[in-house]
Amino acid sequence: MLRRLSLIAASAAMLALSALPASAATATATHKLSFPGVSGVSAWGNYSRIGSRIKISVCAEDTTKGEFAAAAVVLTYNSNYSKHQKGGAVDIGYHATSCVSMYVQYTSHMRIYTFVGGSNGKVLRQSKTKIIF
DSSP states (O other), X not given: OHHHHHHHHHHHXXXXXXXXXXXXXXXXXXXXXXXXXXXXXEEEEEEEEETTEEEEXXXXXXXXXXOOEEEEEEEEEOTXXXXXXXXXXXXXXXXXXXXXXXXXXXXXXXXXXXXXXXXXXXXXXXXXOEEOO
């Protein structure tokens, strides 16, 4: 009798779990990205783990007149830093905003930073690199 009750309980639990939508099984928390500050750039974003990848959304805004471009950069690495991916949002124009979403496959380490670029293609100011994980 006890064996039957165990089997019935296990079957009911399996049925309940299989009734969940696929999105509920892979749902993960969304984490906010706080970019390090540099004069002339306002940057924000978030990331979430989806399966074996990370979805990253990043936005950048140029907040100073007379600056050519503002950017927010995300770097991700594999466990031993031998491979990496980079991406980010670059905004050209005062108070314009640029946003980008991307999926990355290297998920062991993440770094972020911001910079202001000049019209000559050179970086004028860059923030310190912030370690996310």
